[in-house]
Amino acid sequence: MTFLWGVATSAYQIEGAVQNDWTEWERAGRLKPGVEPCSGATGHRQLWESDLALLPEIDANAYRFSVEWSRIEPRPGEFDAEALALEARRVELLERLSVEPVATLLHYTHPLWFWREGGWDDPRSVMWFARFAERVADALAPRVRLWVTLNEPIVFLLGGYLAGLIPPGHRSFSRSARALEHLLRAHAEASAVLKSKDPTARTLIAHNMLDFAPDRSGHPVDRRLVSEGEALYNLSLVEAITTGRVRWAFPGEGRALFRVPELPASTDLFGVNYYSRVHLRFRGFPGPVGEFFYRDPRGRGLTQTGWEIHPEGFERVLRAASQAGLPILVTENGVATADDRVRRDFLREHALVLAHARGSGLPIEGYFHWSLLDNFEWLDGRRPRFGLYEVDYATLARRRRPSADVFARLGRQFRDERRAPAAGRG
Numbered sequence: 001m002t003f004l005w006g007v008a009t010s011a012y013q014i015e016g017a018v019q020n021d022w023t024e025w026e027r028a029g030r031l032k033p034g035v036e037p038c039s040g041a042t043g044h045r046q047l048w049e050s051d052l053a054l055l056p057e058i059d060a061n062a063y064r065f066s067v068e069w070s071r072i073e074p075r076p077g078e079f080d081a082e083a084l085a086l087e088a089r090r091v092e093l094l095e096r097l098s099v100e101p102v103a104t105l106l107h108y109t110h111p112l113w114f115w116r117e118g119g120w121d122d123p124r125s126v127m128w129f130a131r132f133a134e135r136v137a138d139a140l141a142p143r144v145r146l147w148v149t150l151n152e153p154i155v156f157l158l159g160g161y162l163a164g165l166i167p168p169g170h171r172s173f174s175r176s177a178r179a180l181e182h183l184l185r186a187h188a189e190a191s192a193v194l195k196s197k198d199p200t201a202r203t204l205i206a207h208n209m210l211d212f213a214p215d216r217s218g219h220p221v222d223r224r225l226v227s228e229g230e231a232l233y234n235l236s237l238v239e240a241i242t243t244g245r246v247r248w249a250f251p252g253e254g255r256a257l258f259r260v261p262e263l264p265a266s267t268d269l270f271g272v273n274y275y276s277r278v279h280l281r282f283r284g285f286p287g288p289v290g291e292f293f294y295r296d297p298r299g300r301g302l303t304q305t306g307w308e309i310h311p312e313g314f315e316r317v318l319r320a321a322s323q324a325g326l327p328i329l330v331t332e333n334g335v336a337t338a339d340d341r342v343r344r345d346f347l348r349e350h351a352l353v354l355a356h357a358r359g360s361g362l363p364i365e366g367y368f369h370w371s372l373l374d375n376f377e378w379l380d381g382r383r384p385r386f387g388l389y390e391v392d393y394a395t396l397a398r399r400r401r402p403s404a405d406v407f408a409r410l411g412r413q414f415r416d417e418r419r420a421p422a423a424g425r426g
């Protein structure tokens with residue numbers, strides 16, 4: 001099988017121009033101070049055909065995109081035929097370009113009605129999501145064979161149900177546990193629906209994984225926090241997918257244990273989104289026991305999102321992901337920087353780690369760089385620049401960055417198995 005070498009995007013971050021929970025969040029002034037709302041994002045809604053035509057120019061043979069639920073199902077149970085037809089045209093164009101489509105069903109944004117009806121707290125959310133998946137599958141299967149049901153459910157819960165930082169803005173452990181159960185059941189249900197439409201369809205969850213380190217290497221409590229952090233953030237989903245047993249526990253907040261027995265059989269690959277490493281430090285009592293931050297031990301500078309560039313951690317999280325016993329897809333990896341040389345180094349260094357991890361036997365089937373274009377970065381807006389193509393927000397012009405050449409060259413090496421181990425030379 002050819003290695004998938006592609007880029008990842010999400011609908012809201014490049015299209016905007018819709019009404020969903022994020023637009024409401026923006027209207028309520030919940031972005032960081034000074035950040036402009038997403039609005040029409042990069043104009044991809046109009047420019048989608050010429051944007052997709054960029055994929056062969058960077059030698060991508062795969063493209064991960066998301067379908068915006070609020071466009072497809074603007075009112076509960078009412079599906080927009082035109083919006084579905086547009087998704088089908090997108091996938092047809094990818095086929096003509098010989099680019100493998102990887103469709104994400106839920107990438108953070110929800111229709112407003114979904115929250116009005118009860119959101120992920122409500123057990124009916126499982127059925128709502130499966131019904132949405134079914135309609136999308138009717139339009140896109142069997143052309144789409146790889147489906148990411150959920151993007152980063154743990155990040156979504158931490159931000160949306162525990163820290164109140166993203167929609168729906170809750171701060172409740174018990175609600176987060178209930179929502180996790182429904183999200184995982186929704187993944188399993190949607191997977192069953194997708195496979196009923198196309199028995200060869202393969203499904204996965206894209207899981208954000210971090211490398212963790214103690215702030216003070218000899219400090220026993222900092223080290224303890226690291227193992228707790230790894231268990232909760234990285235491994236709870238690995239365990240859930242492997243065994244169906246879900247453990248969700250926060251020191252001082254609560255713990256939940258439940259089963260979603262269908263999980264192992266409904267999941268075919270393990271998706272890893274990797275960006276950075278965090279350091280953890282014990283703060284003492286009372287209040288939150290620990291704090292986390294991004295350090296810059298090598299003095300390379302943090303990225304525009306404030307993250308450390310740490311390729312070594314990539315291999316560690318890939319190893320942790322491999323405990324699920326499934327083939328792995330790197331569903332996201334990238335860097336926000338105004339200095340494209342940083343992106344070129346980032347690509348080369350992470351490709352080297354990827355080649356090494358594959359060489360040592362990890363079953364990695366593909367890599368998706370975040371992202372094709374600069375885009376709307378959730379709470380930070382347009383400032384972080386993640387694109388292989390620069391977007392001029394005044395004119396919406398796209399300009400190829402030199403890192404696109406590095407990406408293309410590495411891709412050719414990864415697809416040509418005989419040359420893959422030399423990927424680091426890029």
Ligand code: FCB
Nearest residue numbers: 010151152208370377378
């Ligand atoms: C990931 C998200 C993606 C993008 C990158 C930078 O956590 O999945 O949408 O914002 O971070």
